[in-house]
Amino acid sequence: MTATTHSFRELRLRGVSRSFGKAIALKELDLTLYAGEFVALLGPSGCGKSTALNCLAGLLPLTGGEIWKDEQRIDTLPPERRGFGMVFQSYALFPHLTIQRNVEFGLRMRGVRLVQRRSRAAEALRTVKLADHAHKRPAELSGGQQQRVAIARALAIEPDIILMDEPLSNLDASLRVELRTEIKRLHQSLGLSTLYVTHDQEEALSLADRVVILRDGRVEQSGPPATVYSRPASPYVAAFMGYRNLFTARATAAAGPGDTVSVHRDGYVFQATAVAGVQAGAEVTLAIRPDEVTVGEGGANQITLATEVVEFMGREIQVQGRMRDGQVLLLRTGSDVVPGDSVPVRLPRERLLAFGQVDG
Ligand SMILES: Nc1ncnc2c1ncn2[C@@H]1O[C@H](COP(=O)(O)OP(=O)(O)OP(=O)(O)O)[C@@H](O)[C@H]1O
Secondary structure, three states: OOOOOOOOOEEEEEEEEEEEOOEEEEEEEEEEEEOOOEEEEEOOOOOOHHHHHHHHHOOOOOOEEEEEEOOEEOOOOOHHHOOEEEEOOOOOOOOOOOHHHHHHHHHHHOOOOHHHHHHHHHHHHHHOOOHHHOOOOHHHOOHHHHHHHHHHHHHHOOOOEEEEEOOOOOOOHHHHHHHHHHHHHHHHHHOOEEEEEEOOHHHHHHHOOEEEEEEOOEEEEEEOHHHHHHOOOOHHHHHHOOOOEEEEEEEOOOEOOOOEEEEEEOOEEEEEEEOOOEOOOOEEEEEEOHHHOEEOOOOOOEEEEEEEEEEEOOOOEEEEEEOOOOOEEEEEEOOOOOOOOEEEEEOOHHHOEEEEOOOO
């Protein structure tokens, strides 16, 4: 298949809400997808990701808000007229149909004639490198191959946008990584606009041009992978981005966004980087990733860690220890550390983030 010519500029969710009785799954969600973009909707279970995708696809009616594709309002259209291809966690293939017929299915529903159907399905199967399996039935393929069939089926209808809901979740670890690369390759070669739902930060960061983190049915942060990874906007996003060390301290002076802020905690004084403005005397949450904590003497933010648990991780080890005041700290290092050691470690100022305590 050749690179997509986009038939729209932007898809816009405006104040989209969805409730189930008293439970609010989406709260006035605003979200824009630009043509050609790969956007990952990321968040923990229950934050509203699937609801957002299903509202978009027309599988769930909205209880508030609107969805627009350029100047066309589409939340009032039936699913098949919205121009989306869908890929689900469960491959949702028909077991009694051949792979070829499964891929043709959406085209048949749209009244595409047999000859054209055949050639478009064959082309989609070539794109996902499954042309040789066209005559087989789903049960004869691996999980990863079945999901590629589902992707081919979505591609065959030549959608404006592909919606993917946790497409890799049913696969084992090695297949997951393999198909992730395949999805990235398809996006790079076809330039298809994609909205991809996942709870896996690594998947979101590796695939997407832009990551949107949802919290309780609202956008908590939206930005390029490198930004949400190194500059999370809140402790909630930080926790999701692998900042496994989160603990409180108190600011000794006010600081603006990006400034160095001095904080103290139980006899320790740390220099940290303020993510947003911090008031003097305010409680802050400090966040640092285990792989940013360094072992060794020297420099500011030096503490001694009483090590408790050491886990072998391949190139590195993960160490769990306690600070003098009992606070648990995780680090990753190539140094030789054993349980029961007293190890000097440093929390580099530029990687130790301080969040004002607005949302816990
Ligand atoms: N059919 C339903 N009836 C009642 N509540 C629902 C229904 N579907 C979703 N919810 C609720 O809406 C909220 C958002 O659910 P949703 O499935 O969108 O979350 P999610 O982020 O996709 O989570 P998961 O990854 O577990 O699917 C949750 O609190 C959920 O319990």
